Amino acid sequence: MKKLRSLLAKGLxxxxxxxxxIRRSFRWVHAAARILKNTAGRAADDVETRYTRxxxxxxxxxxxxxxxxxxxxxxxxxxxxxxxGLFHYLRVPGLPPTNNDLEQFFGAQRHHERRTTGRxxxxxxxxxxxxxxxxxATLTRLAPISxxxxxxxxxxxxxxxxARLKQRHHARVLRSRFRRNPAAxxxxxxxxxxxxxxxPP
Numbered sequence: 001m002k003k004l005r006s007l008l009a010k011g012l013x014x015x016x017x018x019x020x021x022i023r024r025s026f027r028w029v030h031a032a033a034r035i036l037k038n039t040a041g042r043a044a045d046d047v048e049t050r051y052t053r054x055x056x057x058x059x060x061x062x063x064x065x066x067x068x069x070x071x072x073x074x075x076x077x078x079x080x081x082x083x084x085g086l087f088h089y090l091r092v093p094g095l096p097p098t099n100n101d102l103e104q105f106f107g108a109q110r111h112h113e114r115r116t117t118g119r120x121x122x123x124x125x126x127x128x129x130x131x132x133x134x135x136x137a138t139l140t141r142l143a144p145i146s147x148x149x150x151x152x153x154x155x156x157x158x159x160x161x162x163a164r165l166k167q168r169h170h171a172r173v174l175r176s177r178f179r180r181n182p183a184a185x186x187x188x189x190x191x192x193x194x195x196x197x198x199x200p201p
Contacts, residue, residue, distance in 0.1 A: 021066035028058050028065075029075070036086075036097070044090035051086075055079060109134055128168045132161060 035051045042050075055076060065072045079086075089097040114120065139145060178185045 018067065021068045025065045025068045025072060028054070028072075032079075038090065044087050047090055048087050105138070106134075109137060112137065128172055129165055132165065 031054055032051065035047060035054060038047050058072065059076060062069055062072050089095045174185075
């Protein structure tokens with residue numbers, strides 16, 4: 001315990017000059033978080049106005065952040081890039097303020113994919129069939145799928161989905177053919193183009 005205290009004291013002493021800038025800058029970050037959290041239940045336009053005012057003030061007083069000036073610039077730049085969709089959660093009832101749950105969902109999907117395939121990157125089949133595989137994996141985790149559920153599927157929509165998957169698979173096959181032998185692939189395309197030009201109108 002004594003050694004730990006000594007290490008902490010040494011670390012605080014060596015970083016002593018950085019703390020005033022950190023304290024000043026994080027006041028702005030916490031103020032931004034409080035506005036976005038909107039515990040007072042203000043209207044979306046009011047929240048947006050207050051947030052815009054805070055960022056403008058932060059820009060005007062950027063030099064007070066000292067060594068963290070570049071970090072402040074980065075924060076303001078990223079915030080500006082997300083500005084158009086930043087307040088939708090206040091205008092649409094039930095819309096979550098962040099996509100953290102969605103990121104966790106896809107992260108869990110990647111984790112299961114890695115465990116079952118041993119791959120560190122997405123498998124080719126996931127790239128081609130991801131639109132149905134991810135949905136199927138999610139639904140089966142939430143509740144078991146019965147034969148009655150499968151029988152209730154619209155056959156027309158099922159055929160349309162199959163056709164889309166087949167088209168994606170075909171496009172992937174063509175890309176792999178090109179990678180294996182680009183010269184032969186391009187020669188085949190040229191020959192087909194010449195044949196079409198030679199056909200009578």
